[in-house]
Amino acid sequence: MSSLVLPDPMIVRDFLRTRTPYETAKTALFVYVIVTHTFKLYRHIRARGVTDSVRHSWTWACKQALLLALKVPSVQKDVQQKLNQARLEIEDKLVPKAVPRHLALPEEGKSVEWILAEMAKMDSEMGPKADWRHAKLSGAVYHGGDDMLEVIVAAFERYAVSNPLHPDVFPAIRKMEAEIVSMCLRMYNNPNGAGTMTSGGTESIVMAVKTYRDWAREVKGIMEPEMIVPATAHAAFDKGAAYMNVKVHLIPVDPLTRKVNIKRVRRAINRNTILVVGSAVNFPDGNQDDIVALGELAARHNIGLHVDCCLGSFILPFLEKAGLADGEDGGARYKITPFDFRVRGVTSISCDTHKYGFAPKGSSVIMYRDATLRRHQYYVLPDWTGGVYASPSLSGSRPGALIAGTWAAMHYMGSDGYLKSCYEIVSCARTIANTITNSIPELYVLGSPPASVVAFGSKSLELNIHEVGDAMSKRGWHLNALSGPAAVHIACTLLTLPHVNTFIADLKDSVREAKENPYGKGTMVMLYGLGSSSAVGPDMVGEVATFFLDALYKA
Structure with missing residues (x-):
């Protein structure tokens, strides 16, 4: 059996003595780059798996070959013709031809009667698709009834010009926003937590990604953040990762249960992981991930766990009281498992008030386990020429009328x-x-x-x-x-x-x-x-x- 032969230490020492500092630095840099990229490749393959990594590489190679083939003039012309045809078909469906158009400001202002009549004309001329009341919709309109509309419109009328950017001018709006967040926190069993309102589920999710990126940078020194997301999670997580420059590992779900594969999540966690995501429930098929198992992983590795309850919103917290959380119905077994802040490891939850909360569109809440974590969501610029600038979320000015409408809707429903x-x-x-x-x-x-x-x-x-x-x-x-x-x-x-x-x-x-x-x-x-x-x-x-x-x- 052959043995490993090590180089003579004297030879190594003489070799190093003959190299200039410049050459030594080049060698060290080369070794650093190789080692760094080797670890990146290892983490990537560990998270994605060998099979998926090979398949993705093969798909990428095929894609490059096809893109090269598409550069052939005759093929390119044919593809462009088909794309142009698709574009025209889309425009034909979305943009009506025989309707009056208002492309510039009118010379004189119009009356309220003219405006309402023109709106009614547009509704009728745009066809039946504009009538959501026919109810053949999947989601889209979360209508709480005509009486609810009256409540929301009354709130809009009272606070139409309000802006929470100026709490000293609109103190009632500030109070209502804080109370909306508080009500949601209690609904999700975290009365001592913290949160903010946003313009919708997407902004809530994007804000969560930003929060964990900044938290991990400050607390753990992570400069190349990664997040672990089920394949069934909302596209807003990919959107937030693209905005915040966070690498995403998409984890497959079990084909039968539609829950994220916990073993694959565990394997994907590494020193750069800042966040794990779970859905309760997910948008594509309405199933819930195993939040308890995800919470144990998050707590063990000291990383965030965000639970996307945007679609579950005001449904999941009431399932148990409604007697629908655990039992058989029509031969099928339905069981809801813990998903809120009572679960160890859950650090944030997003909940859309404008879905099953029946609040006006453009309102959501992002909740955190504590106020310390929420601070990483804020943006503060203390030395701006215009004065100290601070905002809790993406928007600066925000419509206070939406906050008032949400507050009114939640109190009206109870x-x-x-x-x-x-x-x-x-x-x-x-x-x-x-x-x-x-x-x-x-x-x-x-x-x-x-x-x-x-x-x-x-x-x-x-x-x-x-x-x-x-x-x-x-x-x-x-x-x-x-x-x-x-x-x-x-x-x-x-x-x-x-x-x-x-x-x-x-x-x-x-x-x-x-x-x-x-x-x-x-x-x-x-x-x-x-x-x-x-x-x-x-x-x-x-x-x-x-x-x-x-x-x-x-x-």
């Missing part, structure tokens, strides 16, 4: 109102889920969603679930298409309650139509088919999405 709406909405969702499971053999429900969202996919490759979604669209339903796996979901609201039987009947008819006469040209089929067509499919879908965003601002 705990009893939210308990009632929770029971009705969740019962509606479970009726849909149980019917799919027991009466539509071609479909299956993803996981065991405990709250308001039900996602369903096709059991067979012979039935394209997005074809079913397009067939539902022809029947007036606005549902959400999903990928990974291909599925469609509905988020039930109070507006859904009177139409649950219509939804079930339409779904059965749509399944039959998709099986017997597939159209193949619907929005869901075309868009999601394009995304999975090749390695550059997502890039093409991204280009189409950009056309959509451009069309939003085409007057």
